[in-house]
Amino acid sequence: MPSSLPTYLALSDLIAGEFADCSPGTTLPGEHDLARRFGVNRLTARAAVDELERRWLIRRVRGSGAYTVRRIEYRIGAAYPVSFTEAMARLGVETTTTAEPPERRAAGTADSHVLGVPLGAPVLVLRRTRHVQGVPAVVGQSLLAGDLLPGLEDALAAGTSLHAVMKDTYGIEPALGWSQVRMMPPPPEEARRLALRGRPPLVRMGARIVDRNSGRYVEVVDQWLRPDYFDVIVEVQ
Amino acid sequence: MPSSLPTYLALSDLIAGEFADCSPGTTLPGEHDLARRFGVNRLTARAAVDELERRWLIRRVRGSGAYTVRRIEYRIGAAYPVSFTEAMARLGVETTTTAEPPERRAAGTADSHVLGVPLGAPVLVLRRTRHVQGVPAVVGQSLLAGDLLPGLEDALAAGTSLHAVMKDTYGIEPALGWSQVRMMPPPPEEARRLALRGRPPLVRMGARIVDRNSGRYVEVVDQWLRPDYFDVIVEVQ
DNA sequence: CAGTGGTCTAGACCACGCG
DNA sequence: GCGTGGTCTAGACCACTGG
Structure with missing residues (x-):
């Protein structure tokens, strides 16, 4: 019994x-x-x-x-859209994004390594928070190759998708180069931005986005998603 | 403030x-x-x-x-071993597996579809529990193509890895054909087998294993892993 | 056996939202 | 201002582990 x-x-x-x-x-x-x-x-x-x-x-x-509530199925894999905004739009889910002004800096060794640019090359750091139904559900940052995106600060009008700007303004074709997903508790800063109590485990997604045209890395993403909002499904092959 | x-x-x-x-x-x-x-x-x-x-x-x-405790990094992707046992062995983690006697049946429509065998073909269902340090940490089942594994019941001696038996006894070269990972609360039965309190979310992994030699699906896996034991890292591309 | 974590009770005050 | 969930207190009994 x-x-x-x-x-x-x-x-x-x-x-x-x-x-x-x-x-x-x-x-x-x-x-x-x-x-x-x-x-x-x-x-x-x-x-x-x-x-x-x-x-x-x-x-x-x-x-x-x-x-x-119902969790939103967010599928990640070679067969799915690279852009988060696009993935959500396909599901009929409305999301809004607030971004801090991009920070410019010269590539350090770490930046240079992950982004595949020379030391000292211009890179941009973009911090974003994505909201679902007014609630912050994703926070993260993108490391961007500055030379591929000159004047990004101005091109990034409020509410526009980064990947849309890449395509429309810079003629870049973003594609998923490599991606990694795991679950772990976030640092205090990320927990604070998501208004969490304590630091419950979140989905951490790292990704490198390639420009199909130049073959270069355009973007390196590190973002945290609330698992109670997103049913993140990762497919291999 | x-x-x-x-x-x-x-x-x-x-x-x-x-x-x-x-x-x-x-x-x-x-x-x-x-x-x-x-x-x-x-x-x-x-x-x-x-x-x-x-x-x-x-x-x-x-x-x-x-x-x-320290979570065990379990990496899933094209670049990593297909066999759980092998992955653990590489990390120096000792695991033991207890399996129920395989259940034989004729393939129903669902079986036939996922395994790519004709309706009525012999299939095997193998339920397993994997233990880490004596504690059940993974439960799941494998659906196996019966014609590729005749007499599996006898070949599967206690404590042997299924994939080792596939290679050594049947000359099968198992490879990852497709895999999917997500987090969700398990059905009550799986929660019970893992001795969980309540039904906290677990890592659910589905996979199809291909035999490199015949090109056919040998195994379809559906298993649940405790996220407090395993830091499951999924890599795409 | 003593000590552990797991459950449960009966209170209380608070911060916050919504009308 | 009322009802919500969030935190906290002071107790209690239990099931279980391990010496």
């Missing part, structure tokens, strides 16, 4: 079943409410809801409530 | 710093102990340790204690 489930897990299964077929955005009963209804302590009810949050079935908003 | 950290998160950072450089297996002070030492309630101390567990920095054993 399996030992019987603890109250909070039994309760979480109960609630999960209740809301399994609800459309995303459905509000769960409050924790105080659940506790009263099932005759348990609030902490027990809360533990049940914790479990649902851990499974990425719901999301909690302080002062507001808990809501059912 | 950033709002000051809650007690439990400040405490978790403190403890994390304390044990950052310790070798894996170091025992943390008990929760009751931590609570006494820092003058907080046990639940607050516990919340701090929860955060460390969430970051995969420690592992807790009921009745025993909490221990620092």
